[in-house]
Amino acid sequence: MEIKIKVENLTFYYGNFKALDNISIDIEDRKITALIGPSGCGKSTFIRTLNRMNDLIAGTKVEGTILLDGKDIMKNEIDAVELRKRVGLVFQKPNPFPKSIYENVVYGPKRHGIKNKAQLDEIVEKSLQGAALWDEVKDKLHGSALALSGGQQQRLCIARCLAMQPEVLLMDEPTSALDPIATMKIEELFETLKKNYAIVIVTHSMQQAGRISDNTGFFLNGELVEFGQTDILFTKPRDKRTEDYITGRFG
C-alpha cells in the first residue's frame, strides 16, 4: 500500500463555520477513493483542500497537514498553480471552454509554456486517448467542444486534466449530470486511469461508490465518520451512522 496523500487532523473553516472537523485519511496511490455523505457534509470542501482550491475563497482558514508524497502542501512556499497541475480537479458539470476540442486540451500545457506544435499534437492525442475520447473526436479536433454530448464533454474535461500530466485526479460528482451510458463509460475509464493515478471521487451514488472504488469514506457534518475498504464498508459498516446512511434510514 503506497500512500499518495496523507491528511492529518485537517480542520477547515468558512468564516466561523467549521466545515471539516479533524479529518485524517490516507489516499492510496493507484487506487480509487470514494467519498460519500449527504449534501453539506463537507466532502466537496474536503477534496478542494487537496489542491488548495479553497484558497480562492475569502475568509477560509485551514488547520492540520496534507502531505502529498510526504510534503506538506499547506506550506506557503508551495506554488498553488504547480500543485493544481499535480492534483487535477474535474467538476460536477462538464465545463469545456468555448473553444475547439484541440484548444481545450492544450490550454493548460500552452499556459505552462509549451509551444512546439508536434509536442502539443502528441499531448492532445495522448490525453484524449487516456480519457477514452480519441476515437470519437479524432476527425473533428478543431470543431467546437460545445458541440459534444454531455458525456463526451466530461471526458474532454478529464482529458484536459490529463494533459497536465497530473498524479492525482479529484472528481467532484463527475457523472451526476450524465446519462447511464455516459456514466458507464466514465466509470470504465476510471478503471484504466487508476493504473496511473490516485483518484478521489465524490459521489452521491452509493452504487457508484460500490462499483468503482477500492476505499470509501463516509462524511457527516464535517466529520469523517468511517473510512475503509469499500467492500467492507458496504457490507459490514462499523458505525451505526454509516449503516443508517447507506441503507437509507436517514432523515
Next chain:
Amino acid sequence: MREHFLKELEILKMMFLQMGEKVQEVICKAVESLKEQNLEKARWAIQLDDEVDKLEREIENKCMSLIALQQPIAKDLRRIGAILKGITDMERIGDYGVNIAKITLSIGNEKLIKPLIDIPKMATIIETMLQNSIESFMKEDIHMAKKTAEIDEAVDHLYKDIYEELHNILSQNPMGANQATSLLLVARYLERIADHTVNICERTIFMVTGDRVEIN
C-alpha cells in the same frame, strides 16, 4: 427514509414467517400421522408441502426483485441473503416431512414392531427448534438463535439411541427389517431437520452481526 423498501422488507419477513409456519405444520402432521398410523393425515402433510414449495418460489422472486430494484446493502442485504438461504433450508425440511408421511403410508395399518417413544420425543424437540429458529430470525434475537442451535446436540444423542435400538431389532428380528429400516430413516430425517434449523439460526446471527459462526 426508504419507506417503500422497508415496507417491502417487512412483507418479505412475513412471507418467511408464513413459510416457517407451514413447514412446522407439515412436520407436525407427518410425525402425528406416523404415531397414529393415520393415512389421511399423511396425505394431508404431503399436500401441505406443495404450499411450502409455492411460498418458496414466491419469496425467492420477491428477494430477486428487491435486489434488482432497491439495491439493498449492509444489514438489509444480509437480511435478504438470510431469507434466500433460509427458504432453501425450510423447503428441505418440508421435503423431509413428506418423506416421513410417505413412510406412514408405506407402513399402512401394519402393527408397529415397537411402541414409538424416542421418535415422538425427538420430533417434539425438533418442532420447538424449528419454531424458535424462525422466531429468533423474526426478532433478530441472536441469543435465542444460539440457544436454539445448541439443542441440536440433544437431537444427535436421541438419534444415536434410536439407531442402536433399531439396529438391535434388525439383527434379532429379521421379520421386522422393513419397518425397522423405515423407522431408522424417519429418525435420520428428523436429525437432518434439526441440522437445517441450526443453519437458520447461524444465518440469523450472521444477518444481525455480520459474523460467520458455526455452532456445534
